[in-house]
Amino acid sequence: MKTEELLDLLSTGDVGVDRTPHSWTIGAAVVIGAVAALIGVAFVLGFRPDLADSRAAGFLVLKLSFTIAVVVLASFLLTKLARPGGERRTRPILIVLPFAVIAALGLVNLSFAPPAHWEAMIVGDQWLECLLSIPLIAIVPFAATIWAVRKGAPTNLRLAGAVAGLFAGGVSAMAYALHCMDDLLPFVTVWYGGTILLCALAGAALGPRLLRW
Amino acid sequence: MISPETELRKLMLASLDGNAVAHRALLSRLSGHLRAYYRSKLARAGRSVGDAEDLVQEAVLAIHLKRHTYDPTEPLTPWVHAIARFKLIDFLRRTRRSTTDLPIDAAEDVTAGDDRSGAESSLDLARLMELLPEKMRCSIVAVKLDGRSVAEAAARCGVSESSVKINIHRGLKRLAASIAKESRA
Numbered sequence: 356m357k358t359e360e361l362l363d364l365l366s367t368g369d370v371g372v373d374r375t376p377h378s379w380t381i382g383a384a385v386v387i388g389a390v391a392a393l394i395g396v397a398f399v400l401g402f403r404p405d406l407a408d409s410r411a412a413g414f415l416v417l418k419l420s421f422t423i424a425v426v427v428l429a430s431f432l433l434t435k436l437a438r439p440g441g442e443r444r445t446r447p448i449l450i451v452l453p454f455a456v457i458a459a460l461g462l463v464n465l466s467f468a469p470p471a472h473w474e475a476m477i478v479g480d481q482w483l484e485c486l487l488s489i490p491l492i493a494i495v496p497f498a499a500t501i502w503a504v505r506k507g508a509p510t511n512l513r514l515a516g517a518v519a520g521l522f523a524g525g526v527s528a529m530a531y532a533l534h535c536m537d538d539l540l541p542f543v544t545v546w547y548g549g550t551i552l553l554c555a556l557a558g559a560a561l562g563p564r565l566l567r568w
Numbered sequence: 569m570i571s572p573e574t575e576l577r578k579l580m581l582a583s584l585d586g587n588a589v590a591h592r593a594l595l596s597r598l599s600g601h602l603r604a605y606y607r608s609k610l611a612r613a614g615r616s617v618g619d620a621e622d623l624v625q626e627a628v629l630a631i632h633l634k635r636h637t638y639d640p641t642e643p644l645t646p647w648v649h650a651i652a653r654f655k656l657i658d659f660l661r662r663t664r665r666s667t668t669d670l671p672i673d674a675a676e677d678v679t680a681g682d683d684r685s686g687a688e689s690s691l692d693l694a695r696l697m698e699l700l701p702e703k704m705r706c707s708i709v710a711v712k713l714d715g716r717s718v719a720e721a722a723a724r725c726g727v728s729e730s731s732v733k734i735n736i737h738r739g740l741k742r743l744a745a746s747i748a749k750e751s752r753a
Contacts, residue, residue, distance in 0.1 A: 356693040361625050362595045364693075365632045365740075368711040369718065369733070371586030372636050438637045440650030508634040510654040567658070568630070 377507050378434045384503035385430050388496025388523060392530035395492045400534040414538035417460075421543065422532060424453035425525035425551060429518050433500065436515040437507030447514060450521060454548050461544035479537035482546050488534075489527045489550035490557070497523035497558065501565050509566050516562015517555045524554030572597070577644040584635065595628055602627050602652055603687065609656055619659070621689040622747075627655045629744040658748075696746050704739035707732045 396402070405411040428450050435441040465473055479485075500519040509515035528547045537546075576597060582590035606620040606627075630651055638647050697705055703725060710721035711732065722729045 356625065356689050356691045356696075358599050358621060358625055358628070358687040358689065360693060361628060362592060362599065364708075364712045365595060365628070366588050366592035367713070367715050368588070368736075369586065370583060370588045370591040372584050374584070374636065377637060438639065438647070439634070439654065440646045443646070443650075508630070508637045508651065510650045568634070 377437055380503045380506045381430055381434050381437065381500075384496075384499040385426070385522075385526075387499040388526045389529070391495035391499070392492050392526050393533075395495070396530040396534050400488065400531075402533050403536055405536075406533070411538070415532060417540070418532040418535075418538070418543055418547065419529060421453050421457045422525050422529035422547065422551075424456075425450070426522060426529060428453065429522035429525055432518045433504060433515070433522060436511065436518055437504045437509050439508050439510045441509070442511040442514055447518065450518070454544075454552075457540065457548060458544045461540040464540045473541070476539045477541045477545055479539065479542040479546070481535060481537050482542070485531065485535060485537070485546040486550055488531050489524060489547070490554055491527075492530060493520075493523040493527035493554050496526040497554070501561075504566060505568070508568060512563040512566040513559050514562070515566055517559035519562065520558020521551060521555040523558070524551035527551075527554070572601070573643055573645050576648075580635075580638060580644050581640055584638070584640065595632065598631060598648060599624050599628050599687070601648075605652055606656065613660060615660070615663075618690075619663075621687055622691060623655060623659055624687070625689050625691065626659070626744070626747055627652050629740070629747060630655060633741060633744055691747055696743055699746055700739050700742055703727060703731075704735045704742065707735035708739045708743075711736060 403411065406415070432445055432447055432450065435445040436447075465476060468476060497519060500522050501516075504515055504519055528551055532547075537543075576594065579590045579594035579597070583594050602624045603620060606623045607617050610617050610620055610623075631648065634651065638644065697708070700708070706725035707721055707727070710716045710724050711718060716724070718729050718732050721732045725732065725735075727735070
């Protein structure tokens with residue numbers, strides 16, 4: 356086929372383009388993901404009974420601040436990574452920030468407690484449930500995010516996949532926080548932070564296959 | 569790649585607003601840049617320069633299909649370069665095994681490729697069109713090859729005007745996918 360033929364084919368007729376900003380598509384994925392995760396937690400696990408209690412609310416605010424920070428940073432990165440060359444115009448390293456803050460707070464928390472309590476503070480009561488729930492709840496938000504990124508044209512598929520995973524893990528952990536009764540920061544650091552990172556790893560592994568165009 | 573930026577960007581902005589002449593000019597200019605880019609990259613990678621035109625067409629189609637991801641406030645050249653590079657890496661990866669016996673001929677390929685300016689790929693458009701479902705092919709042939717209006721195409725293909733547009737969009741996407749598959753060498 357002559358390249359001229361292809362150019363004729365592409366430039367004949369209406370060449371106007373849908374100019375809906377791509378960030379809207381990412382925004383739609385954020386909403387779909389968050390709603391799906393909330394529904395999952397509400398109907399399968401149930402919200403924690405002491406949501407109205409002020410002590411629980413304090414811890415909940417901390418957990419939510421961490422997970423929301425991850426979600427906001429990741430979705431911002433995704434709007435960049437979904438465009439060709441976007442990986443050059445952004446600093447994905449920023450995403451480390453919420454993890455560093457929660458880990459630092461967790462360490463401070465540990466340092467004020469006697470070493471005999473450390474294991475209980477880290478392991479908590481529901482580590483296994485947390486380890487399983489967050490990646491499972493993340494599946495629908497992950498699918499929604501991949502759909503949104505595919506609408507664009509990412510040129511670093513591994514990184515875009517990793518951030519999509521991070522985003523999905525963050526949304527999932529945000530919803531899971533409304534159920535989980537383990538409130539101590541060392542627990543949150545290891546099990547929330549750890550499972551979100553697992554989601555990011557899964558995203559990095561799947562990205563090159565799912566996002567190819 | 570610095571001097572043409574202003575001019576190319578102007579063409580791109582006009583093309584995004586639906587100016588078909590600007591769109592044609594833009595794709596034509598870009599295919600020239602892409603040809604030079606792919607020839608030099610393929611030669612340096614020890615690959616056959618003859619594959620350059622397949623890549624040019626693949627990249628032009630990608631630029632056409634993904635032009636909504638260009639941010640009009642940003643310079644155009646880095647955006648084009650990112651797509652060109654992405655398609656090159658993809659091509660090098662999927663043809664890795666089949667071309668391990670080529671490097672020795674590479675130097676010859678450069679001289680052989682340089683004087684052949686006939687920009688033709690190994691792809692057969694008519695055959696690729698055959699692979700498309702009937703409704704998509706009909707819409708593309710009517711509007712894109714025969715230059716009919718969307719309304720005329722709708723009447724001829726027996727579908728609504730909006731599905732003509734959808735069929736063209738999906739058809740071109742399928743075409744891009746089968747071009748990528750065909751140039752697997």
